[in-house]
Amino acid sequence: MLTSNSSSYSNSNGNCSSASSSSNSSFSSSCVQVSRDVQQQLVLLRLLPDSPGLQFPEIWLRDNCQCSTCYMQQTRSRLPQGWNYLDPSVRLQQLSWCAERQSLQISWSDGHKSSFPLSWLKERDFSPASRARYLRDCYRPEQRLWSGTEFQRIQREFLYDELLHNDEALLQWLHQLAVYGLALVKQAPLDSNVLRNLCNRVGFMRSTTYGDEWSVKAQPGASNYAYLAAPLPLHTDMPYFEYKPSITLLHTLQQSDSPGGWNLLSDAFHVADLLRQRYPGAFKVLSETPVDWADIGSEKNLRFHNIWRAPVINLDANGRYVRINLSIPQRDSHFSVPAEQVRPWYEAMALFMRLANEQACTFKTTPGDVLTFDNVRMVHGRTGYDDTEQNIRHIVGAFLDWDIAYSRWRVLKNDLGHYNK
Ligand SMILES: [Zn+2]
Structure with a gap:
């Protein structure tokens, strides 16, 4: 499993056996490229070599950890235990992609570990096109004005x-x-x-x-x-x-x-x-x-x-x-x-x-x-x-x-x- 730490910008192919070579042609559907933009504190996912990638602010990932301490599946809502307030000093320490579970794995500076399924991430991508699609398809449809x-x-x-x-x-x-x-x-x-x-x-x-x-x-x-x-x-x-x-x-x-x-x-x-x-x-x-x-x-x-x-x-x-x-x-x-x-x-x-x-x-x-x-x-x-x-x-x-x-x-x-x- 490849990891990247917070001290440097890293662009690594995930744990995908067919992607170990330098050629992009070896991408498969289970292969996800994970990287960080350290300056902007963003986690970037690329599903295909030439697709526009998905992007997620690191602090938002910590806030939306899906583990049972942080999130209650039954009520579909965030749990306040241990996270009464957002501690903005928490930093991402290790980042990796698990091909088997199709999920993003993160270790945080407060000792916490998070795992995010790809399907969940795709629905919450911060790139402009994904946000526009969510607003149109789920928030409210676009109004058409008429004379x-x-x-x-x-x-x-x-x-x-x-x-x-x-x-x-x-x-x-x-x-x-x-x-x-x-x-x-x-x-x-x-x-x-x-x-x-x-x-x-x-x-x-x-x-x-x-x-x-x-x-x-x-x-x-x-x-x-x-x-x-x-x-x-x-x-x-x-x-x-x-x-x-x-x-x-x-x-x-x-x-x-x-x-x-x-x-x-x-x-x-x-x-x-x-x-x-x-x-x-x-x-x-x-x-x-x-x-x-x-x-x-x-x-x-x-x-x-x-x-x-x-x-x-x-x-x-x-x-x-x-x-x-x-x-x-x-x-x-x-x-x-x-x-x-x-x-x-x-x-x-x-x-x-x-x-x-x-x-x-x-x-x-x-x-x-x-x-x-x-x-x-x-x-x-x-x-x-x-x-x-x-x-x-x-x-x-x-x-x-x-x-x-x-x-x-x-x-x-x-x-x-x-x-x-
Ligand atoms: Zn958690």
């Missing part, structure tokens, strides 16, 4: 019965929702179990101050603007929650026979992209000015007063979109920013609303449809309509959360073998 004119191209329909009984269909529905933010479920029965059944297939419903499920019917004297028949401008649901419900499901039980009642939907991440390109000043204002979103009222016996302060466009540390907040009725008259920031915000908002309306797609659901969309990303609305005594538009809504939906997406991908494709 209203692309609606026909990106939209996909799923059959209710298939979602209840076919895991592959369930996975495809969640994938469509994650990538495009929108999916239409067709042929659901006109009964009260539909949203509960769909949510239970994913995990569980997200409850709010309006209960588990809510009914959208025109109601004179309604407690919420959505319960009126007037046009409903583009909005996200419940921006006044820090933990905003993140997937909306709308089940059409009865659609309006009047010319109105059309759905409007706009990919607000795409709208934000347009604003960023065309009006960078307005983009900056909408992504930096906190707005007071609020909802005051009561539902059944619960009185509530919800407030969340956040910009319309919310970005992460890398400038990527994490959330859109928008609702005209639920934007409070309290606007807790310095007075000079107010007019620029209204001017930026006018541009955003114009773009959001220009980019909206329109369609009209029919009874048995369940419209599902990403409430973090999409803004939705509805044209006005008229009820008659024989025709009362009736939609039932419920929420799911992305944490639960992504978890189900990963479990399904794993169970259905999609990770290896």
Whole structure:
């Protein structure tokens, strides 16, 4: 067995009998070339002579030792015993490759010994391509932003019965929702179990101050603007929650026979992209000015007063979109920013609303449809309509959360073998 010590850079062929000659042509599948970059404190593995190698920081290897003192297989988690804190002074002392067990063997300066299977290492490689693949395949699929004119191209329909009984269909529905933010479920029965059944297939419903499920019917004297028949401008649901419900499901039980009642939907991440390109000043204002979103009222016996302060466009540390907040009725008259920031915000908002309306797609659901969309990303609305005594538009809504939906997406991908494709 060949070893390398920490005092020098070493590039050794592992314990592979056929690789003892200097020729690279003797590589076989069981042969792995192990080396160190002492300067960067990296362990490098090369599986084939001309493949881009795998790389692992030494301190990370020590932290992720797989022995039974350091790692509990049963809970799939790191154990704190003897490793309450990361001692950054620990150094790699000896490094070798065991061909028989296909594993990397390391001795550390604290006397500990570690062994890492090749399959485990491959999944955790730090090279840029491997990290990108993990993020795309396991963390979250890459979102594709779209304009209203692309609606026909990106939209996909799923059959209710298939979602209840076919895991592959369930996975495809969640994938469509994650990538495009929108999916239409067709042929659901006109009964009260539909949203509960769909949510239970994913995990569980997200409850709010309006209960588990809510009914959208025109109601004179309604407690919420959505319960009126007037046009409903583009909005996200419940921006006044820090933990905003993140997937909306709308089940059409009865659609309006009047010319109105059309759905409007706009990919607000795409709208934000347009604003960023065309009006960078307005983009900056909408992504930096906190707005007071609020909802005051009561539902059944619960009185509530919800407030969340956040910009319309919310970005992460890398400038990527994490959330859109928008609702005209639920934007409070309290606007807790310095007075000079107010007019620029209204001017930026006018541009955003114009773009959001220009980019909206329109369609009209029919009874048995369940419209599902990403409430973090999409803004939705509805044209006005008229009820008659024989025709009362009736939609039932419920929420799911992305944490639960992504978890189900990963479990399904794993169970259905999609990770290896
Ligand atoms: Zn260990």
